[in-house]
Amino acid sequence: MKVNLQEDVLKDHNLAAKYNREIFRGNQTLVINLMSSPGAGKTTLLEETVKALAKDFSIAVIEGDLATDRDAERLRALGIKTVQINTVGGCHLDARMVAKTLPEFDLDDINILFIENIGNLVCPSGYDLGQHHKVVILSVPEGNDKIPKYPVMFRRTNMTIINKIDLLPYVSFDVEEAKKDLEAINPEAQFKTLSARTGEGMEEWINWIKDAYSECAKQ
């Protein structure tokens, strides 16, 4: 089903989020909103995730960036339908921007849509895009103190992924402390550690997405 964009949706964030959510539900498309600081590895994680899922699922991506379509090109190189949103200075995506891109996808043919948000550990957390899951990626070189220091993001997301665990020998990062800090802020949140680059821990993340898809397709 091709989406016809309703004009009034573009006037209101909450309406747009609701509209997106209904469209995703109607098409049984699982939608995951990926957030992190710049350089925490969202695009690399997405590339490896797509490679692991592409034989069983039809996947699409919305790429948010201030400027350039470099990340979109990386996903397109894997044969994935990718729509780029350039915010030209804006520090987060919003539901209206996402709604505008939906007519470009054949959503009833898409099982999983990933939205890569702007690299920012502050602004994107407050914006509901209509997604099923909000996932925040914290990379090992950033330091485990980022969870208490940026609590809003970690409180408002369903899952925290600690990425780049291959760098643990070279920098100071206490995984157990990160886990405890997350539990204190958001006891319901899931916590996973992985390295998108080496593949360590990827299987658990991929299985979680598969389960989330089954859950979404049931509804």
Add this chain to the structure above:
Amino acid sequence: MKVNLQEDVLKDHNLAAKYNREIFRGNQTLVINLMSSPGAGKTTLLEETVKALAKDFSIAVIEGDLATDRDAERLRALGIKTVQINTVGGCHLDARMVAKTLPEFDLDDINILFIENIGNLVCPSGYDLGQHHKVVILSVPEGNDKIPKYPVMFRRTNMTIINKIDLLPYVSFDVEEAKKDLEAINPEAQFKTLSARTGEGMEEWINWIKDAYSECAKQ
């Protein structure tokens, strides 16, 4: 000289920036606004910078964070007068917040004031705090593509520091490409590479600050 805060300054960003600038000039206090993504190493760089400068200069720090005073405590542990600003969700400091802290310092006894901004590669770039220099720190694990992807920050800063060069053997980061990308966006900007952790490249940065202080004290 103790600063008496003028109430009208708090109503207008531009007025506050001008006010701060005049106060800094009147006290011959060099002010450096440090910006970066979360976890790029601002506080560690600041600790090492303070250690290198403290025997010759009187130093103070304004620490910006969404939450916690962990970073301020790290600087206070070095005997440095540090005032914490918690923005409680706000993604950048502004000149009014800085103006409000000034009565807490004896500025005529302070040679160099560092302002550590909120960890964010987008929002802080647009806000003039009245500083002499805006310095952005990009850390090696973030990847060299961040300069073209977050151009506004790199265009609006006087200096780009590539930090954590001790991690160059373990991650993909092209220093020459970063330098070229910066030159394309901001040909006037200075470019330095260092590791605050190992000390490599620190001397050049410290010398640059000393020169900047001499320049500021002349005026």
